[in-house]
Amino acid sequence: MQAGTRPRLPGTFSTTQNTRSETVSHRSTSAGWRTAAGLILALVSGSACDQSATSLAPETLAEGEFPTSAQATLESATGPTGVYKASFGTLPELQGWTYGGDNGNAPPTVAAGVLAVNSTAGQQYWRMFLPVRSFRGRFAFEARLKIISSNYVPNIGTETREGYYFMVSDSSSSYTLGLSDAGFNVNSICIPNQPLTPYPLADGRFHDIHFRVFGGRATLKIDGTVVANNLTPDPFTSCPSVPGIVTFGAVAGTSRSSTELRDFAFRTW
DSSP states (O other), X not given: OOTTOOOBOOSOOEEEEOSSOEEEEOOOSOTTOSOOTTOTTSBOOGGGSOOTTOOOOOOOOOSSSOOSOHHHHHHHOOSSTTEEEGGGSXXXXXXXXXXXXXXXXXXXXXXXXXXXXXXXXXXEEEEEEOOOOOTTSXXXXXXXXEEEEEOEESOSSSSOEESEEEEEEOSSEEEEEEXXXXXXXXXXXXXXXOOOEXXXXXXXXXXXXXXXXXXTEEEEEETTEEEEXXXXXXXXXXXOOOSSEEEEEEOSXXXXXXXXXXXXXXXXX
């Protein structure tokens, strides 16, 4: 990617899906991004994407703070749409998610209730389109994740990158949570040299991650402790993204990470 430019796809976007990969055809002026594949960091037309997996019946949870246990809320979620559970013994593609492809990485595996992903060549992620919601309402995602390793690139020319992401967007803005060995970043993808907030993520343990949005402000909890709050989303006008999408994994071309995921879920709150 050349300095001063952001990834955007002015051309066409089409997919042919199967249970392991997808074929993407597009015209792009940004050589720094190897594939389009629904990448939330790229500006594409939401209406041009295949949204056959967008019919949701999201569970509306009671108001209040995050539960003390991520497992309790993840177990209460039903159906493959909006949830991934490695305990089912299947890859995310068989639970309603679209896979962005191996892209030179080793194929992901599921065993003993864990989705193991070793992204050594970048871009290995899953996404799901959903009816566009507004961050002015209630929205949350939660995960139980172990980071074995995950890189941090302060500046790829114009922006910061991390090795593993959770990303969500509504109709006009997005939140990105980037995770690295030594900490995390929120909304760093359009800002160069954004320093990590320190947190020992690569400590050999699974961590419970909760991200809750209410009234246009978000709070991040890790292992039951608030580590960031009063977070505002990035508007598309300054940081282009795809409307109405949820993504997890090694999203960026420079992402390098080795992770184990037990559960991931998103829902209205």
